[in-house]
Amino acid sequence: MNGSIQWLGFAGMSLVVVAYVPQIVHLVRARCTGGVSTWAYLVWSVSGALLLAYAITARDPVFISLQAYQLVATTSIYLFSKRHQGEPCNVHCGTSQSHRTETVAMERMRG
Numbered sequence: 001m002n003g004s005i006q007w008l009g010f011a012g013m014s015l016v017v018v019a020y021v022p023q024i025v026h027l028v029r030a031r032c033t034g035g036v037s038t039w040a041y042l043v044w045s046v047s048g049a050l051l052l053a054y055a056i057t058a059r060d061p062v063f064i065s066l067q068a069y070q071l072v073a074t075t076s077i078y079l080f081s082k083r084h085q086g087e088p089c090n091v092h093c094g095t096s097q098s099h100r101t102e103t104v105a106m107e108r109m110r111g
């Protein structure tokens, strides 16, 4: 691969890394599964494993890094949400004002 454009791939990958942070931080800190689709993260984990295998055979360092990260992130979210399923925090129960503020902020970050 042309090394001069490889930085584009790593720049895109760093955005993916940053995008998962709010979800993972909230899951770990609050042990809250509010708004997390366990099914979607399971499917993303399986797809991450398949795409990582493909990236390794294609010997593409950007996709290998990206898929390795995605596999770890989605599998962690899946396992954590499965473990704490049905345990929303006060924020996601809709009982606090900070809930609305945090939810709006998270939705803005997700686009």
Ligand SMILES: [Zn+2]
Residues within 6 Å of the ligand: 026, 030, 032, 033, 034, 088, 089, 090, 091, 092
């Ligand atoms: Zn929550």
